[in-house]
Amino acid sequence: MPNFSEIVAAFPELQNPDGRVWIPTRFLRFLLSQLADALPVDEHLYAADNPDVAAAHEAGQLASLREHFTQTGYFEARPLPVRLVDEHWYLTEYPDAGNAVARGTVTDAAQHYALRGRTEGRVGSASQREQQARWRTELEELFRACDGVWPLQKHM
Structure with a gap:
């Protein structure tokens, strides 16, 4: 760098x-x-x-x-x-995943995340959620600063 x-x-x-x-x-x-x-x-x-x-x-x-x-x-x-899944956090955050583990539909949080969670837009840990929120906030602020028009659209 x-x-x-x-x-x-x-x-x-x-x-x-x-x-x-x-x-x-x-x-x-x-x-x-x-x-x-x-x-x-x-x-x-x-x-x-x-x-x-x-x-x-x-x-x-x-x-x-x-x-x-x-x-x-x-x-x-x-x-x-x-594959970054915090088992305890994930099962607490997503009770349906915990239920799936309890029923034996999936073996653990990582498997639930791999099979369903990723495609459903879930995150595997609190730190991932925080990082996602920081990115979202930054992008929203950029959008507002550009009067609701993405910067590249202004040059078209």
């Missing part, structure tokens, strides 16, 4: 907290791919969720499943291939 001073040199608006920074889509995608690369990607889960990608990898068309996710899959809105 470059020093912040190098980033400020590229985007001097960062020195003014009221300024806006317009960055090329290519650079934004790069930044997001770097964030995605920091995730603890479970390649087995990614392969199971994406048989087309798994087949391409097995055929030697892709160097790695992790690289596909961080460079392509994330931007295609494929499910996050991350």
